[in-house]
Amino acid sequence: MSSPDLIETLDGGVLRLTIDRPERRNAMSTAVVEGLTRAITEAGQGGAVRAIVITGNGEQAFCSGADLQSGQSFQFDYSRPQLGFANLLRAAHASHVPLIARVNGACMAGGMGLLAMCDMAVAAPHAQFGLPEVRVGVFPAQVLAVLQSLIPPRVLNQMCLTGRPIGAEQALALGLINAIDASDAALDALLADLLAVSGVAQRRGLYTLKTARSMPFEQAMAFTESQIALFAQTEDAREGQAAFREKRKPVWTGR
Template structure:
């Protein structure tokens, strides 16, 4: 992709790694573009079953915007769509599972990268925080992906006080799925539980999950009534039910 956002395909999993260790894997335009391109690639290729977003080294997942440049918040106000917001929009449309591998500090905009993913696994030494108020800013865009993950009062404290929390605290508040000393072993365990399932069910399931989140009850029920009928028409659904009756492992086609 580019030197600062590396892409590596490991079997059916695309790893997208922010490679700016000297800047604690802070985001810049090249990183944002590389992540968008990577998600686009994973979404378009049926052979890719998941995408993992992480950072180089063991100190930082992503420190947020690169404040050292002095240009991170120098927006072109004639453009209504900005880089990080557009990345989050693209992640929201993805039907391939996105998994955050949080290998260190996950701060500010890095919290947005983690929260836009469908699941997250963190190292025991990882820390999480929204320190923007310490430099006169606020995690505005991050709110769009964080507000449905954790309780409102917890979110208020993170945003208004700006103090970090530990990986175990992040687990308790629902920011991450798993915390482990060996983050890669836990990630591999999670991927194994995902990759043996129906590709068609996972992709259509993510589509359904993301659409019902903001719907009222009746709207949600009407939408999911139509979706279950579509699920049942897939080759994977027919194969899965046949395999169940025949007491064998299903042979998925992803269709």
């Protein structure tokens, strides 16, 4: 269901979502936000999609955030308690399909939200990461919900309050990205690793990771105790252990 602003392709269990607005540095239009939200939500409704890759068209920008040229970027319907971009972040948080950001260029403002909502990220060497909202009189408010757990507070404060960006090397050192290599070969290798393991373990694993992350220690222990018991009841868990004992490659069913 590709739209004029978002290209969607599904191949071999990998859903690729490409923001197709290179003339606007892949700034997010309403169609982009709604398309990403729908695609991520629908991908989690079955077992066919094993991974989602989000990127931008071209080599200049991954996503530059809201489309300031439109003049509509910070105009909201205040009668609605939930906003479009926030709903996209909610959809990503609720997703149990691994999300990968392929940062092919500038990653700014709301683009940092797209990056942070993903489970893993790779970046091109020339990629820049920034929160320049203060330079146009606003602030990266919604982005903080997904970004503040990834960047040390002092660094995040500086990025938010000065609008000054960081490069790929610093992003890697901070743990904001997994690798400085957004080539096809590097991405294919990462996807091969994801597709080689149990899909059900990944889905239940992401649910466990995201749920336990915000819990205090004793609550997290009680929750994960119940989860490991459920992991063990799946067909993939039985198959994986049998394959280990029999020294063969497992045949995953995703159940």
